[in-house]
Amino acid sequence: MLSRVAESIYWLGRYVERAENYARFIDVNFNLMLDLPPGLKEQWEPLIAATGDLDSYKGRFENFDRLETIYFLAFDLKNPNSMFSCISKARENARTVREKITKESWEKLNEVYLFMKEGVGNEIWKQEDPREFINSVKYKIQLLYGIGDNSVARTEGWYFVRLGQFLERADKTSRILDVKYHILLPSPKEVGTTLDILHWMALLKSVSGFNIYRQVYGNIEPAKIVEFLVLNKYFPRSIYYCLAEAEDCLQKIYGSASKGYRNSAEKRLGSLCSQLEYSDVNDVISLGLHEFLDDLQLKINHISDAIHNNFFRIGDSLSKKQQTQ
Amino acid sequence: MLESITPEKLMELQGATDRAQVAMGMTFNVYHENKGVEKILPLDIIPRIISGKEWSIVERGLKQRIRALNLFIDDIYNNQKILKDKIVPEDMVYSSGNFLKPLVGMTPPKGVWCHISGSDLVRDEKGDFYVLEDNLRVPSGVSYLLENREILKRVFPTTFRGMNVRHVSDYPNMLFRMLQQLSGKENPVVGLLTPGIYNSAYFEHSYLALLMGIELVVGQDLVVNNDKVYMKTTKGLHQVDVIYRRIDDTFLDPEVFNPNSMLGAKGLFQAYKKGNLALANAPGTGVADDKAIYAYVPRIIKYYLNEEPIIHNVKTHICAEKEGLNYVLQHIEDLVVKETNAAGGYGMMIGPKSTKEEHEKFRALVKANPRNYIAQPTLALSTVPTLVNDLIEPRHVDLRPFILYGEDIEVLPGALTRVALKKGSLVVNSSQGGGSKDTWVLYE
Numbered sequence A: 001m002l003s004r005v006a007e008s009i010y011w012l013g014r015y016v017e018r019a020e021n022y023a024r025f026i027d028v029n030f031n032l033m034l035d036l037p038p039g040l041k042e043q044w045e046p047l048i049a050a051t052g053d054l055d056s057y058k059g060r061f062e063n064f065d066r067l068e069t070i071y072f073l074a075f076d077l078k079n080p081n082s083m084f085s086c087i088s089k090a091r092e093n094a095r096t097v098r099e100k101i102t103k104e105s106w107e108k109l110n111e112v113y114l115f116m117k118e119g120v121g122n123e124i125w126k127q128e129d130p131r132e133f134i135n136s137v138k139y140k141i142q143l144l145y146g147i148g149d150n151s152v153a154r155t156e157g158w159y160f161v162r163l164g165q166f167l168e169r170a171d172k173t174s175r176i177l178d179v180k181y182h183i184l185l186p187s188p189k190e191v192g193t194t195l196d197i198l199h200w201m202a203l204l205k206s207v208s209g210f211n212i213y214r215q216v217y218g219n220i221e222p223a224k225i226v227e228f229l230v231l232n233k234y235f236p237r238s239i240y241y242c243l244a245e246a247e248d249c250l251q252k253i254y255g256s257a258s259k260g261y262r263n264s265a266e267k268r269l270g271s272l273c274s275q276l277e278y279s280d281v282n283d284v285i286s287l288g289l290h291e292f293l294d295d296l297q298l299k300i301n302h303i304s305d306a307i308h309n310n311f312f313r314i315g316d317s318l319s320k321k322q323q324t325q
Numbered sequence B: 001m002l003e004s005i006t007p008e009k010l011m012e013l014q015g016a017t018d019r020a021q022v023a024m025g026m027t028f029n030v031y032h033e034n035k036g037v038e039k040i041l042p043l044d045i046i047p048r049i050i051s052g053k054e055w056s057i058v059e060r061g062l063k064q065r066i067r068a069l070n071l072f073i074d075d076i077y078n079n080q081k082i083l084k085d086k087i088v089p090e091d092m093v094y095s096s097g098n099f100l101k102p103l104v105g106m107t108p109p110k111g112v113w114c115h116i117s118g119s120d121l122v123r124d125e126k127g128d129f130y131v132l133e134d135n136l137r138v139p140s141g142v143s144y145l146l147e148n149r150e151i152l153k154r155v156f157p158t159t160f161r162g163m164n165v166r167h168v169s170d171y172p173n174m175l176f177r178m179l180q181q182l183s184g185k186e187n188p189v190v191g192l193l194t195p196g197i198y199n200s201a202y203f204e205h206s207y208l209a210l211l212m213g214i215e216l217v218v219g220q221d222l223v224v225n226n227d228k229v230y231m232k233t234t235k236g237l238h239q240v241d242v243i244y245r246r247i248d249d250t251f252l253d254p255e256v257f258n259p260n261s262m263l264g265a266k267g268l269f270q271a272y273k274k275g276n277l278a279l280a281n282a283p284g285t286g287v288a289d290d291k292a293i294y295a296y297v298p299r300i301i302k303y304y305l306n307e308e309p310i311i312h313n314v315k316t317h318i319c320a321e322k323e324g325l326n327y328v329l330q331h332i333e334d335l336v337v338k339e340t341n342a343a344g345g346y347g348m349m350i351g352p353k354s355t356k357e358e359h360e361k362f363r364a365l366v367k368a369n370p371r372n373y374i375a376q377p378t379l380a381l382s383t384v385p386t387l388v389n390d391l392i393e394p395r396h397v398d399l400r401p402f403i404l405y406g407e408d409i410e411v412l413p414g415a416l417t418r419v420a421l422k423k424g425s426l427v428v429n430s431s432q433g434g435g436s437k438d439t440w441v442l443y444e
Helices: A003-035 A045-051 A054-058 A066-075 A083-096 A103-121 A131-151 A156-182 A194-206 A210-217 A222-231 A239-254 A264-277 A281-287 A289-312 A316-324 B007-023 B052-077 B090-094 B142-155 B157-162 B171-181 B202-212 B268-273 B297-305 B322-334 B356-368
Strands: B027-029 B038-040 B043-050 B120-123 B129-133 B190-193 B215-217 B222-225 B228-233 B236-239 B242-245 B278-280 B335-339 B348-350 B373-377 B383-388 B391-400 B403-405 B409-411 B416-420 B434-441
Touching: A003 A045, A003 A066, A003 A083, A003 A131, A003 A156, A003 A194, A003 A289, A003 B228, A045 A054, A045 A066, A045 A156, A066 A083, A066 A103, A083 A103, A103 A131, A103 B007, A156 A194, A156 A222, A156 A239, A156 A289, A194 A210, A194 A222, A210 A222, A222 A239, A222 A281, A239 A264, A239 A289, A264 A289, A281 A289, B007 B038, B007 B043, B007 B142, B007 B383, B007 B391, B043 B052, B043 B142, B043 B383, B043 B391, B052 B129, B052 B297, B052 B403, B052 B409, B142 B157, B142 B171, B142 B202, B142 B416, B142 B434, B171 B190, B171 B202, B171 B242, B171 B403, B190 B202, B202 B215, B222 B268, B228 B268, B322 B335, B322 B356, B322 B373, B348 B356, B356 B373, B383 B416
Parallel strands: B043 B434, B190 B215, B190 B242, B242 B278
Antiparallel strands: B027 B038, B120 B129, B120 B391, B222 B228, B228 B236, B335 B348, B335 B373, B383 B391, B391 B416, B403 B409, B416 B434
C-alpha cells in the first residue's frame, strides 16, 4: 500500500473516532448539568481542559458558557479538533484515497459531513437542547463503523483505519477519565457524596459502560471504575482493550505472528500493552491517576510517531537524497 | 418515450438525480475559485439518442482522424516530412508551446503517442457532424459518461431495456488492457498519476483508478532511482512500469520541463527515454491538438492516409496567415475567435453575442499576436430537448466521444454530451454553466 494512502487512512480512523468521542463528551456533560442541584454553576471548563485545547479556547472566548463551549467542541472550524474539523478532515482524507475505501463507506462519511455542514448553517449550538443533533452525528458514525465491519476486506487498509481508531479511542478514554480530575467539587468534603457519584456515573455513561459496569462491578467506587476503564480486558473502550486491538492491527500489517517485535512501533506499543497487562489498579492509583494518564497519553503519542517513521516516511530518505544532489 | 411521463414525474426524477450526485460526492472543483468550492456537473435526465447508422460514421471518422494525427506527431518528432513538403508551415509547429524539444528523436512503443483522446464534435442544422477540436493530451469527462449511464439506468429502467442501447461499461477494461500492453512485462504495475485532490478532474482520476484496480499516485509518491520509477509503500519501494498520467506534459519532470513543478517526479523523463517506464499519453502530443494546427487536419489526413476526411472540420481562419488575418479583422462581429492555447471555454469571444468594446478588444489582441488566434463562423449548433425548470426546451449541445489507441483503435460506443443550460448559450463547458446528458448509441 502507498505510504501516503496508509497515512491518510490511519488519520481518517483517528479523526472519525475523535469526532465520535467529542459527541459523547458533549452529550454526557449536558446530561450531567441537568442533574446538578440548584445553585451550582454549570461546569464546561473541565471538558475543554480534558481535550487539551484549553489555551486555544481561552485565547478566543472569555467565559465557559454552554453555548460557546458546545460551539467550540462541535462546530468551530478554527478549533482543529472540533467535531466539524475532524469530520471535514476525515472526508478530505477519504477523498484523497477514495479508490481505496468502499463506495458505501465513502457515501456514509460524505453524509455525516453534509449533515454537520447543515448543522452549522442552522446554528445548532444556539438551540436549547442540541443533544438530538449531536447524537445523530454519533449514530451516523456508528453506522459508518457498521458498514465497515460488514463490507471492508481485511487487508492492509482496514488495519490502518483500525490502528488509528483504537489508538485514538485509548487516548480519548484516558481523557474522559481525566475530566474527573479537572471537575471541581464544591468542597473536598464532597468526595463520596451524591454529587461525586453522579459525576462517576456520567463518566461511565459517556463510554456506554454504565450497565456493563453495574453488572460486573456493582457499586460505584472510583477505584473499580478506574480498573474498568483502564485495565479491563473485555470492554471495547477500556484503554487496555484498545491498545491490545491496536497491537493486533500492527502485527497484521507487518505480518508478524510470533512474539517479540520487529520495528520500533511494535516495540513501543507491545511494551505499553504488557505494562498494563501486568498492572493492577493500585499501581495506577499509587502513581496518581492524573500523572498516570498524562504519561499514558505521552506514550500513545510516541507510538504514533513510530508508526509514522516505520510506514509513512519509508522512501523519504531517497527523495531527500535526490533533492540535495 | 417522453410523452408517457408527466412533467411532474420528470421533475421528481430530476430532483432525485441531483441529490444522488451530491450524496455520491460526484463533484468537481472550479478553477480560480477558493478551494472547497465543489460543484456537481448537472445531469439532464433526458438522454440524447444517436442511431447506429449515424454512429458508424462518427466511429469511422474518428479512427481515421486519430490514425492520421498520430502519424503526424511521430513525423514531427522524427523525419518532419510533412514540414519538408510544406504541407504544414514549419513555424506553425515551432511556435507552438506544445512542441517539446526533449521529445525529438523519440519513438514510443509501437509508434503510438495519443493512447487516449477525446475529440469534440458538433452537428449543424442538417445533422452533419463536424470536429470542433481535438483533445490529444489528457481529455477528461469519461467518468461522467459512465456515471450518467448508471444513473439513467436507475431512472428509466424499462425504457432503457426496450431501446437496444449499446453498453459503455467495458471502458475500464478496454483502458486497463491498453495500458498493460504498453509494457513488455507480463504483469506490469500500472499507476494513475493525478495532480491531487484540488484538481477539477480529481473525481475522475480516483474513479478510473478504482475501476481499474490500479494505484492512484501523486508526485510525492514517486521516486526515481537508477532510471527506474518507484512508488513509496508501507513495505518499501515498488517499481512502476506504466503511468497513465493526468498531469500536463510540462509538469511531468522538473529536470526536463517546468523546473517549479511539484506534481511530477525528478528523473521520470529519463526513465521514460530509457524504456523503463511507459507513459500514456506520450509527452508531446499537444503539438497536434493545438488550435492552430487544427485548421490543417484535413490536409494532414490527406497527406498520410491519402483519404478524404470522413468528418469535416469547421471552417477555420488562421490569423497567422495573412489572408486569414485580414478576413478575421474585417468580420470579427460574425466570428468565434479562439485563443490557440486556451481550453475550457476561456479566452474566446463569440462575435454575434459580444459588445462593440469586446470586438475592439479582440481585434487589438489578434493584431498584436496573430499566431495565438484562430476564428470560425458561428455555427447553427444543433439542439436537443432538455428539462429546464418544468418545461422541455431546446438547448445547444456538443459531443465528446472517447478513442483508445493500443494494438488497434477503438471508439467507445457512447459519448459525453455537454449541454449549454443557459438559454441560447453556445458554451457547454462545465466551468461556464454547462451540464451533461447521457448519450444512447443504439445498435441500429
